[in-house]
Amino acid sequence: MRIALLARCVGPLLLALSSAATFAQAGSADAPVCSKDPLGGRSLYLRGTFNSWNAVDRQRFTWACNRYELVTSLQGEHRFKLGDEGWSADADFGAPPGAARSPMLALRGQEISRKFSGVYRLRLSMSPSLRTPTLDIESCPAQAPLGDTVLFLRGSMNNWAAVDDFQFRWSCDAYYLNVKVTGRHDFKLADVAWSPKTSFGADPQMRPAAGATGNLNAVFSGEHTLRLAFVDGKPDFSIGPKTFADPTAQQVSHPVALSLKFDSRAPQFKQPFGAVVAGTPIRYSLAADKGVDRVTLVIENRRLEGNQEVLEYSTLARLPMQRRADGSGERWEVTHRFEQIGVYGYWFEVQIGDAAFVYQNNSQAVFWTREKGSGxxxxxADKPASTRTVRRFRQTVYSADFKVPEWAPDTVYYYIFPDRFRNGDRSNDPRPGGGRTQDRYHDKDVEFHANWNSKPFRPGTGDGSDAHFNNDFFGGDLAGIIEKLDYIKSLGANAIYMTPVFQASSNHKYDTADYTRVDPAFGTNADFARLTREAARRGIRIIPDTSLNHTGSDSIYFDRFGKYASRGAFEGGKIRKDSLYASWYRFDETQTDPNKQYTGWVGVADLPELDKASPAWRDFAYRKPDSVMKQWLDLGAAGWRMDVAPWVPDDFWREWRAAIRAHTPDAITIAETWFDSSKYFLGDMFDSTMNYIFRNAVLEYAAGGNAKELWQNIELMREAYPPQAFYALMNLLSSHDQARSLHVLGWHEDSKPDAIALAKQRYKLAVLVQMTFPGSPAIYYGDEVSVTGGDDPYNRATYPWADLGGRPDEDMLAWFRKLTALRNQHAVLRRGSIDAPLFLDERVVVLHRALGDEHAIVLLNNAETERAVALNVPDRLRGRYLDLLTGERLDLSHRVMQINAPARGGRVLVRQK
Structure with a gap:
């Protein structure tokens, strides 16, 4: 309803004498028909390429009366869907087939594509049957009209105070407030200081106005939504039924429950810190005000098998905690010893009078990880009806004999997609219409780029390519890598990780055709051995890649197209029980459609899934003396990166690791996992993983994201991973499976020079984080000379060699070389210990590294301006420091020192002896 102004102007505090502007209450005809949350309390999220498809709180919808609503800022072209944390069957919304631009959504629909630029309000309206949802997206003003000013409802209902419970929230188009008030009340809308420009009452013309001294008046009867908008700069205020979706609404109000506190990373609440060796006792302590009757620590086993979709906990112990006095409050304490390796969950069950609560992990999303809570x-929270929804704190317990290769923390990887790096032997290039193995893609022709600097083909884009994916080639090979080993060495890298080089039909080679043979388009097995020898002469290790989860359908083992002399398990599209490889796969003879007679990995028929339980397959893969894994180690490989590790059973990896280590004790084992990988770091499976959590956190920080929020992803790994694994993580920023860093940071095909310059500046900050942080940095080929590109295939562009007409960015290359040199020269930047940040706010992160009596302080700033940091310098860190980036010398001899951090940059300070 609109305002009915009936009063004259009087002072805001002369309540007894005041007349007021009066509001008529909204009638029932205006009230929407409200219904219960159709998902029964489960949260719904906007999930897409802008948040790594995670369920993050900042993009969580709020149910309000009859719809879900979200206001969020989005930039760039993105794909997205709406889903709950587990992509449940009744909460996975996308576009109906063939209707990508329709507001209608469908369960299990397709990804929606849209270009964003600003702030948006998304409203998901639901039918009672949950079958006909519609999504409306509207643009919002770039900023609130009152800037950072906070408005409150101040009146007789709260003694005219500025109370948090009566604080308005700006949401897209107006300031909103939900209230639960009864009776007639005088009030105003005002900031804390009663500033004339931001205090709204009734003016002499009986309209709401800034600085007006007349009190507003309304009769309240329960729950209402107050709305203050500005139309042509003038305030427009209304009161109606409660319809505002307030994302900040607090669920628990009990004062004693709100006093509960536990911090898994603070020694006063949990000791020892982080992951522990099996058999280590851990002390837990929960703080609270007086009034708690009982606290129970609930310890649970997490099921350790399969991908993260398999998320189950079972109760291991319920431990009563003991109360002790702690100043004016209390401490509840208990000690537990974890005897077996594993990943455990724990949370606190709290009884206060008749009310039951849980103290659980926070709601922070971890990149790519289904399980929320960053530690x-x-x-x-109120104790839920089912403990399935409790967010567990997580505890990693690992084996006392867990060791990673001693060389791992000193590694800088150069990460190569072989077809696109360098063509060193043109005689083995794939030829369209040719008759050699590398000249055919399954039963189809290949495409070859005559121009090394052209874009990869993507069918359906009008680029002149055929209708098939992954069948275009540029001619990169092992000879090209050998030719450029000195370049790689000069970059500061001492290991090469390369995506698969074994025979396969595609350009990516994950559809293996023969595990025992280098693809003819890449060279020969002798070329592989020569590569490892030449690399070793330069102090460079070679880490190959393959999948033990699936082969290609066009392989000697499966042979769907009948191309090979050996009898494949599905030769010519028929099940061949007499094949040597028949037991490697699972077949369904009841099906008549060949595509349904076997399982393609994630539904892809070109990638028939292997039966990892098959003894014959395990013998071939790693058990036998001449097994595939051992063959390539004997040819000089320094370890393995394993594709799609979560789809392979854990017991397979345990056997595999034991076989690898028995054969080559210092070989490294790296998993491809994108999420919290704690279960792989118990000492029985892997040493390392491709660290996508690091990638996302660092790139979002470099793009200007909130450091306080993003750094929790880093702290989770520091807490959850055993130190030896944490220092061996492959810390990448780009990969062949995700858009390149410069694309993520804003350099697109249509970008203007200013946007390109900004993206480069942001990327330099990201690389600074990467090169000064524990773990093994991975440089994706071409990133060091500013290659950009979006999702596959454009993230797999060629290296722009100058002798082939490319234009490598020498400035960026110099930055990489400078940072790798610093890392290689200063062991403290590679092996130095690291604790929680010395300083952390929304923009600045200050880290301390220590190795014996060596100390380094790294300052990072993602703000667009220089920031002065008042740093508390612990006694052990005081002294004189050298900035390795600028050569400046600093004296940090006092307890509090001010240090300047450059805009979108940082400093690397090393203490001088």
Missing amino acids: GLGAV
Whole structure:
């Protein structure tokens, strides 16, 4: 309803004498028909390429009366869907087939594509049957009209105070506030200081106005939504039924429950810190005000098998905690010893009078990880009907004999997609219409780029390519890598990780045709051995890649197209029980459609899934003395990166690791996992993983994201991973499976020079983080000379060699070389210990590294301006420092020192002896 102004102007505090502007209450005809949350309390999220498809709180919808609503800022072209945390069957919404631009959504629909630029309000309206949802997306103003000013409802209902419970929230188009008030009340809308420009009452013309001294008046009867908008700069205020979706609404109000506190990373709440060796006792302590009756620590086993979709906990112990006095409050304490390796969950069940609560992990999303909660400070909630929804704190318990190769923390990887790096032997290039193995893609022709600097083909884009994916080639090979080993060495890298080089039909080679043979388009097995020898002469290790989860359909083992002399398990599209490889796969003879007679990995028929339980397959892969894994180690490989590790059973990896280590004790084992990989670091499976959590956190930080939020992803790994694994993580920023860093940071095909310059500046900051952080940095080929590109295939562009007409960015290359040199020269930047940041706010992160009596302080700043940091310098860190980036010398001899951090940059300070 609109305002009915009936009063004259009087002072805001002369309540007894005041007349007021009066509001008529909204009638029932205006009230929407409200219904219960159709998902029964489960949260719904906007999930897409802008948040790594995670369920993050900042993009969580709020149910309000009859719809879900979200206001969020989005930039760039993105794909997205709406889903709950587990992509449940009744909460996975996308576009109906063939209707990508329709507001209608469908369960299990397709990804929606849209270009964003600003702030948006998304409203998902639901039918009672949950079958006909519609999504409306509207643009919002770039900023609130009152800037950072905070408005409150101040009146007789709250003694005219500025109370948090009566704080308005700006949401897209107006300031909103939900209230639960009864009776007639005088009030105004005002900031804390009663500033004339931001205090709204009734003016002499009986309209709401800034600085007006007349009190507003309304009769309240329960729950309402107050709305203040600005139309042509003038305030427009209304009161109606409660319809505002307030994302900040607090669920728990009990004062004692709100006093509960536990921080998994603070020694006063949990000791020892982080992951522990099996058999280590851990002390837990929960703080609270007086009034708690009982606290129970609930310890649970997490099921350790399969991908992260398999997420189950079972109760291991319920431990009563003991109360002790702690100043004016209390401490509840208990000690537990974890005897077996594993990943455990724990949370606190709290009884206060008749009310039951849980103290659980926070709601922070971890990149790519289904399970929410980043560790650290937790949160209280009412005890749910089912403990399935409790967010567990997580505890990693690993084997006392867990060791990674001693060389791992000193590694800088150069990460190569072989077809696109360098063509060193043109005689083995794939030829369209040719008759050699490398000249055919399954039963189809190949495409070859005569121009090394052209874009990879993507069918359906009008680029002149055929209708098939992954069948275009540029001619990169092992000879090209050998030719450029000195370049790689000069970059500061001492290991090469390369995607598969074994025979396969595609350009990516994950559809293996023969595990025992280098693809003819890449060279020969002798070329592989020569590569490892030449690399070793330069102090460079070679890490190959393959999948033990699936082969190609066009392989000697499966042979769907009948191309090979050996009898494949599905030769010519028929099940061949007499094949030597028949037991490697699972077949369904009841099906008549060949595509349904076997399982393609994630539904892809070109990638028939292997039966990892098959003894014959395990013998071939790693058990036998001449097994595939051992063959390539004997040819000089320094370890293995394993594709799609979560789809392979854990017991397979345990056997595999034991076989690898028995054959080559210092070989490294690297998993391809994108999420919290704790279960792989118990000492029985892997040493390392491709660290996509690091990638996303660092790139979002470099793009200007909130450091306080993003750094929790880093702290989770520091807490959850055993130190030896944490220092061996492959810390990448780009990969062949994700858009390149410069694309993520804003350099697109249509970008203007200013946007390109900004993206480069941001990327330099990201690389600075990468090169000064524990773990093994991975440089994706071409990133060091500013190659950009979006999703596959454009992230797999060629290296722009100058002798082939390319234009490598020498400035960026110099930055990489400078940072790798610093890392290689200063062991403290590779092996130095690291704790929680010395300083952390929304923009600045200050880290301390220590190795014996060596100390380094790294300052990072993603703000667009220089920031002055007042740093508390612990006694052990005081002294004189050298900035390795600028050569400046600093004296940090006092307890509090001010240090300047450059805009979108940083400093690397090393203490001088």
